[in-house]
Amino acid sequence: EVQLVESGGGLVQPGGSLRLSCAASGFTFSSYEMNWVRQAPGKGLEWVSYISSSGSTIYYADSVKGRFTISRDNAKNSLYLQMNSLRAEDTAVYYCARGFVTMTGPAFDIWGQGTMVTVSS
């Protein structure tokens, strides 16, 4: 079964750090681009970051640039999001999502169940 499972969420104080993980199974992880998407409580979806299949190309949303770092370990079938200088507005469920690129266009075809990050004192 194709699956993504996030972990690492929790309660952290403003200014603190947290590292999220996303474990992939059921597909050749090293062949796929990956993304992080977040959703604040009761709000819509916000794309956070992208990483290419090799890890050589990375992009971030302006809201997290300079504070968050995406990475991957293809040998461990794992995706990561290092979050530093956390703010209250980073409070959200964080999803990892697989990039699905076709001749007609891309999309995010597989999503994890999400991990909750709460930034509060």
Next chain:
Amino acid sequence: DIQLTQSPSFLSASVGDRVTITCRASQGISSYLAWYQQKPGKAPKLLIYAASTLQSGVPSRFSGSGSGTEFTLTISSLQPEDFATYYCQQLNSYPRGPLTFGGGTKVEIK
């Protein structure tokens, strides 16, 4: 950045109804638009990509159309399991981003 405006933001409908949700982009995005369904407490699920291509395993009552700046998601005959929130996403700038989502349309039972 490209903005996506979904309408309506809330929709009340009955089982068997035909439902249409609109997504408008602030500038042309060709056909680089996807639709997702999200149920409470669950991850989003891909329904349609490239504006009109049905993702494998998604029931044929779902369809998408449009290009440029105006797009629609249609559910031809609403089923009980379709009550959820629907989001559009533009991927015109994939992968550089920002890969913006619409504000969502919540479909509830009338």
